[in-house]
Amino acid sequence: MAEDFTILEAAGKREWSGQQGSVFVDHTFLVKRTRDGEEMSVVMTHKPETEPAQVGTTVNGDITENKFGKKLKRHFDGGGGGGGGFTSGSSFNGNGGGGDRGKDIRRSVALKGAIELAIADGKPSTDEVARLTNELEEILINAPARPANPTSSPEHPTTLMDVPVSTNGNGADPDQDDSIPF
Numbered sequence: 001m002a003e004d005f006t007i008l009e010a011a012g013k014r015e016w017s018g019q020q021g022s023v024f025v026d027h028t029f030l031v032k033r034t035r036d037g038e039e040m041s042v043v044m045t046h047k048p049e050t051e052p053a054q055v056g057t058t059v060n061g062d063i064t065e066n067k068f069g070k071k072l073k074r075h076f077d078g079g080g081g082g083g084g085g086f087t088s089g090s091s092f093n094g095n096g097g098g099g100d101r102g103k104d105i106r107r108s109v110a111l112k113g114a115i116e117l118a119i120a121d122g123k124p125s126t127d128e129v130a131r132l133t134n135e136l137e138e139i140l141i142n143a144p145a146r147p148a149n150p151t152s153s154p155e156h157p158t159t160l161m162d163v164p165v166s167t168n169g170n171g172a173d174p175d176q177d178d179s180i181p182f
Contacts, residue, residue: 026044
């Protein structure tokens, strides 16, 4: 079960190569388990380009023990692709709220959408992308959080097929006959 550990002191690092030639870095830290206040020396392993934990931050993870000693394996929120694992009093929820990480994610999503919209409109200027990014970010800020296990509904469609279609593009009812009688 994952627990929170506060990094009290950085005690050194060691670079090494795995059996397949991949390079890793072991950082040794003195940590304090939040649950019971126990202090212990642990090793955290990561790739050289990954930023190590900083003194004073909290890391969520599990302690395992092997022939080399205690290892702290970080748990990352959000699933896949890295990121997460460290907290410093900020929170994160699914709609991009809370902390700098939430703001960064929300801004990235808004920027990606703005670029796609600008290209689709045939106006991919910097000004247009900036305007659309700001509008989309505001929409994301005000968007209601999705349920943890969404079921398809008009408020929370799970696929594009679940999105209700109420007009035929000109504001008229799609079931209404809009042909011109002759």
